Amino acid sequence: MSHAQRERLAYIDFRLYFMGEIGRPDLASRFGVAPAGATRDLALYREIAPQNIEFDGSSKIYRIGKEFGSLFNHIPQRVLSALSLGFGDGVNGDAWPMLPCESPAVLSSPRIEVLASICRAIHAKRPIAVRYHSLSRGDSDRVIVPFALVDTGLRWHVRAFDRKSSEFRDFVVTRIEAPTLVDEEPKANERPENDIQWTRIVELDLVPPPRLARPEIIRMDYGMADSSIRMRVRAAFADNMLLRWSVDASPDHSLREEQYRLWLSDPLALYGVENAKLAPGYQAPAAKTAHK
Structure with a gap:
């Protein structure tokens, strides 16, 4: 199976999984293949995974099978990007969302x-x-x-x-x-191997702040398997990541605003991070000792 054919089969799998249906025109317009080529790809997919796809003769469209099991690993970030922005390769001009989606406007785009x-x-x-x-x-x-x-x-x-x-x-x-x-x-x-802040990996343990009455909801939000999220990030951008995720980096989880749904359980993990002061609520260890 060629790489191009695998891409087309992955698209069939994607459309069935997330849209529930696919027709020959969907495949033809996405990849520029002739209707006969689209028919062959759909037939091949049906041969490989007959439980995944059913042909609706009344509307001449293929629908998701009752025992569907995805053949490909669809990464959530890419799926959401495709659904909200459409598939684009810079050739076909504007790409359109596949479903009604709203997301924050991008205020800063490089030239x-x-x-x-x-x-x-x-x-x-x-x-x-x-x-x-x-x-x-x-x-x-x-x-x-x-x-x-x-x-x-x-x-x-x-x-x-x-x-x-x-x-x-x-x-x-x-x-x-x-x-x-x-x-x-x-x-x-x-x-880059001489960039200490880049090569150093910081381990962050993020947990629901103890002040929350329903921490299990936060664990659901972030898919926490064992009551925390353990992240490994580069020291050069650990502060930016904590700022982006609205993580309370104070030693005593003192930030009470609603946006802080995660707490850095060990603020000392940021020791030696050059821009740690940008992390919300962060206090340098020396400042904490002086305060006491």
Whole structure:
């Protein structure tokens, strides 16, 4: 079975699982195959998993079988993206939602030409010269050595070595202008394996705050198997992740606002994280001792 045919069978499986039906036009319009080719794919799927699919002769459409069992592993994030945004590959123009969906508006999107230049630099393992706009340091020309993109949930960042400060930092992609590839190899100290905050993995144990009367509801919300969520994240972005998830990082779960439905049960997990102060309610261990 070719890769292209597997993709079409996965789409049949997806449509049956989440829409309950699929017709030849659905397959033909998604992949640009002829009706005869769509018929062959549907017949092959039916041969492989006859319990999954039933043909409705009155409407000439295939419907989900009563004993359906998915043949493919459909990842929830991708499923929700497809349902809310549609399938898009940049060729067929606009993609439309498959079901009525509402989601928060994206207020910060990188300019595509800037993003493309950064991606090429990461892939080629080359520095880029940029004009960067910083709230605290103003505008400056810099040469950075990027190696990863990071989505914080609010903005896209690029992790890079900054030759101006001789440090590894994260840069907001929307604040970058005029990226130009520098055709030279990065120096040894500029490579990602030397970024301590990037290579260090922080283990976070997230639990319902003790103040909640119905912690079992929070455990249901997050699919907690054993009363907590154990996450492993890079120290460089642990603060952003806790901010994104609205996690109370105070040592005594003191944040009472409704949005804080999770508590970092061991705030000392953030010890040594450079930007830990951005985590909601976080107190440095020294400050906690002085307060006592």
